[in-house]
Amino acid sequence: MKSIRLDPRTLIILLSTASVVAFLPKGLGVEIALVSACALLQVACGYPTMAIKWSVGFVVLVVLLNAVLPVLPITVSTVFTISLTYARKIYLCLMVGALAIRSTTVHRFTTALQSWHIPQTFLIPLSITIRYFPMLKSEAGHIRDAMKLKEIPPSQRIECFTVPLIMSATMTADELSAAAVTRGIENPIASTSTERLRMHIDDWLCLAGAVVLCVVAIALA
Amino acid sequence: MEGKQQDIAAELSGISVTYPSGDVALHAVNLSVYRGECVLLCGRSGCGKTTITKCMNGIVPHFEMGTTRTGKAVVAGLDIDTTQMYELALKVGSVFQNPKSQFFNLTSDDEMAFGLESAGVDPDEIDRRVRAAVADLKAERLMHRNVVTMSGGEKQSLVYASVYAMDPDVFVLDEPTANLDAGAIEILRTQIAKTKAAGKTIVIAEHRLYFLSDIIDRAILIEDGRVVREFTRDEFTALSEEERHALGLRTLSDSSSLTTVISSEDHMRGGPCSGQRGSGLEVEGLSCAMMAKYQLPRGVSFTARHGEVLGIVGSNGSGKTTLLRCLAGLERGRKGHVRFDGKVLDRSASNQASYLIMQDVNHQLFSDSVENECRLAAPSASSARIDGVLQSLDLLHLKERHPMALSGGQKQRLAIATGLLAEKRILLFDEPTSGLDFDHMVGVSKLMQDLKTRAVAIVVATHDREFLSRACDRVLDISDLLLGRVGGGV
Numbered sequence: 001m002k003s004i005r006l007d008p009r010t011l012i013i014l015l016s017t018a019s020v021v022a023f024l025p026k027g028l029g030v031e032i033a034l035v036s037a038c039a040l041l042q043v044a045c046g047y048p049t050m051a052i053k054w055s056v057g058f059v060v061l062v063v064l065l066n067a068v069l070p071v072l073p074i075t076v077s078t079v080f081t082i083s084l085t086y087a088r089k090i091y092l093c094l095m096v097g098a099l100a101i102r103s104t105t106v107h108r109f110t111t112a113l114q115s116w117h118i119p120q121t122f123l124i125p126l127s128i129t130i131r132y133f134p135m136l137k138s139e140a141g142h143i144r145d146a147m148k149l150k151e152i153p154p155s156q157r158i159e160c161f162t163v164p165l166i167m168s169a170t171m172t173a174d175e176l177s178a179a180a181v182t183r184g185i186e187n188p189i190a191s192t193s194t195e196r197l198r199m200h201i202d203d204w205l206c207l208a209g210a211v212v213l214c215v216v217a218i219a220l221a
Numbered sequence: 222m223e224g225k226q227q228d229i230a231a232e233l234s235g236i237s238v239t240y241p242s243g244d245v246a247l248h249a250v251n252l253s254v255y256r257g258e259c260v261l262l263c264g265r266s267g268c269g270k271t272t273i274t275k276c277m278n279g280i281v282p283h284f285e286m287g288t289t290r291t292g293k294a295v296v297a298g299l300d301i302d303t304t305q306m307y308e309l310a311l312k313v314g315s316v317f318q319n320p321k322s323q324f325f326n327l328t329s330d331d332e333m334a335f336g337l338e339s340a341g342v343d344p345d346e347i348d349r350r351v352r353a354a355v356a357d358l359k360a361e362r363l364m365h366r367n368v369v370t371m372s373g374g375e376k377q378s379l380v381y382a383s384v385y386a387m388d389p390d391v392f393v394l395d396e397p398t399a400n401l402d403a404g405a406i407e408i409l410r411t412q413i414a415k416t417k418a419a420g421k422t423i424v425i426a427e428h429r430l431y432f433l434s435d436i437i438d439r440a441i442l443i444e445d446g447r448v449v450r451e452f453t454r455d456e457f458t459a460l461s462e463e464e465r466h467a468l469g470l471r472t473l474s475d476s477s478s479l480t481t482v483i484s485s486e487d488h489m490r491g492g493p494c495s496g497q498r499g500s501g502l503e504v505e506g507l508s509c510a511m512m513a514k515y516q517l518p519r520g521v522s523f524t525a526r527h528g529e530v531l532g533i534v535g536s537n538g539s540g541k542t543t544l545l546r547c548l549a550g551l552e553r554g555r556k557g558h559v560r561f562d563g564k565v566l567d568r569s570a571s572n573q574a575s576y577l578i579m580q581d582v583n584h585q586l587f588s589d590s591v592e593n594e595c596r597l598a599a600p601s602a603s604s605a606r607i608d609g610v611l612q613s614l615d616l617l618h619l620k621e622r623h624p625m626a627l628s629g630g631q632k633q634r635l636a637i638a639t640g641l642l643a644e645k646r647i648l649l650f651d652e653p654t655s656g657l658d659f660d661h662m663v664g665v666s667k668l669m670q671d672l673k674t675r676a677v678a679i680v681v682a683t684h685d686r687e688f689l690s691r692a693c694d695r696v697l698d699i700s701d702l703l704l705g706r707v708g709g710g711v
Contacts, residue, residue, distance in 0.1 A: 105331065106327055106331075107331035127325065130327075131324075142581065143585075145546070145584075146585035149572065149585070150587075150598055150643065151643070152587070159587070160587035160597075164584050167583060168583060175322035176323070178284055179322065179324075179380075180325065182280065182309075182310055183310050183339065183387070184339045184387075185339050186306055186307045187310070191338050191339055193334075193344065194331070194334045194344045194347050
């Protein structure tokens with residue numbers, strides 16, 4: 001079966017729906033139904049491994065909360081109960097979020113936001129920020145290596161890490177902006193996009209399914 | 222007269238530039254570039270050639286606000302002063318030094334479309350132009366890729382193709398090869414040649430000259446912010462070595478300076494070198510997890526005796542940097558033997574004994590002054606010793622300076638100073654001359670000669686052949702290992 005490719009706008013709506021549902025009180029049955037629905041969606045989008053991981057993760061989470069934590073000493077269990085309960089609350093958001101990150105690109109995402117007339121002054125910094133993360137990671141790796149070659153006293157480690165990182169970020173910001181303006185990023189004309197986003201039947205079906213699940217969840221709450 | 226006017230693609234008249242610091246970068250420069258010409262701007266670091274490119278692509282005065290510029294600049298028929306940057310972007314394409322900081326999308330296809338999308342071009346037209354650019358530049362290998370996993374050379378190639386897709390009239394290139402190795406430079410050369418063949422005008426500021434010798438029409442020598450000489454291609458390529466060195470220019474031919482360096486197997490076995498067995502750095506069958514993962518040469522063996530500089534060469538992605546990192550104990554899963562002066566060094570002992578001077582030395586300077594940087598490296602060193610080491614590296618007069626306020630060469634020497642102060646005995650250099658002009662490259666090779674006398678082992682990974690022939694006593698080519706031609710074995 002061919003996997004479906006959701007429009008980023010569908011994913012954004014699904015994500016917002018999931019965050020609303022997250023804070024509704026719901027029984028275990030409804031929870032399982034919702035998680036299964038998300039897992040099915042992940043499979044349909046072509047990520048079966050992702051679906052398996054998140055489903056197993058949910059089972060482990062529920063078992064920990066319902067079976068393991070109650071038998072642990074109270075001092076230990078309180079520490080974990082709060083964070084694990086919270087994780088369980090937002091589990092749907094995490095699942096849809098994981099799917100969104102894997103299945104769409106920043107370019108598709110910004111194109112979607114453009115179609116909703118989100119202003120460029122917001123979109124440009126957003127896409128540059130996302131684009132900067134991988135670079136930040138590699139810079140941080142270089143700096144950590146450089147620190148390993150020196151015996152740096154623990155008291156100075158944070159400073160020694162952040163100073164070169166900020167220096168490099170400043171330089172990168174400058175160079176990136178220079179490259180951006182020479183490519184015409186400031187052009188006031190409405191940008192076009194090669195993504196040609198269109199809501200397909202799959203998208204509408206997903207949204208309809210999400211509405212039905214939401215209504216049922218609210219009715220049972 | 223009218224016809225002549227039309228033929229000018231870029232014209233600077235009486236351009237003077239003063240930076241916010243008060244430094245004057247250009248003094249009343251006059252320069253005309255004709256349509257379809259490829260003009261090289263050359264000269265020592267800091268001579269002003271980059272500033273000329275900035276005056277042509279509008280960075281000065283539109284982007285660098287504190288910089289003042291007088292005179293008149295007209296490029297592709299547009300008066301720079303009265304034209305918006307986004308209008309210039311359609312006529313003037315710019316490629317800069319650093320491949321890491323010139324792309325905005327994480328996938329190559331989106332990046333190719335970026336400039337045209339900003340200009341509001343119809344998506345079908347964008348697709349057509351991107352396809353044409355890819356075909357022209359033979360850039361198929363760059364498409365449908367995640368930019369993060371591309372090599373520096375591929376990124377620069379993508380940046381060039383993205384600019385090419387916008388179809389500007391004038392290309393302004395500012396040291397585009399500063400961070401590239403020989404293979405990537407060759408690809409860039411063919412891209413530039415193709416651009417010229419398409420009738421475009423190209424202005425390029427560069428230190429590396431050999432790859433341009435058959436593309437350029439004219440070379441313009443800049444000194445202290447002034448145009449001092451102009452050469453036709455024939456005059457330029459006919460410069461003798463002495464004249465070239467006097468002008469501070471790099472080699473014009475790729476291979477001539479290489480003759481004595483690379484032979485093969487005797488390097489692996491210690492070869493004809495000074496010093497005796499059991500002294501210096503001896504490496505046998507070195508491997509690490511990273512080498513296995515990326516199928517780099519494994520089981521590498523070589524020696525670097527006291528009093529010699531061992532050069533490591535190899536094509537793009539052949540694992541030079543990984544080999545150095547492995548020697549420095551930075552790579553996991555290390556196998557094989559490393560000895561220094563007969564003493565076996567395990568991974569953590571290697572880490573203690575060696576110091577890697579990285580290609581981007583900014584990553585390894587942490588402190589707020591040159592002196593404190595030294596104290597951080599060697600808390601127990603006496604002031605006299607610190608002064609001594611700084612003196613020997615010509616840094617003593619900069620003791621109070623902030624490391625980030627030093628020049629590139631000074632930063633590099635400071636990193637070396639900290640290594641020496643921390644009693645590091647194995648000095649590893651990763652591309653120490655990338656982006657350096659002739660004089661600075663000679664400076665680094667002299668520094669190597671000086672370091673040789675300090676009972677340390679020196680290993681240098683480089684693709685700078687001119688430097689290699691000056692600085693290194695022996696050479697290990699790890700591409701050979703990959704092909705199974707010498708030494709090695711797993």
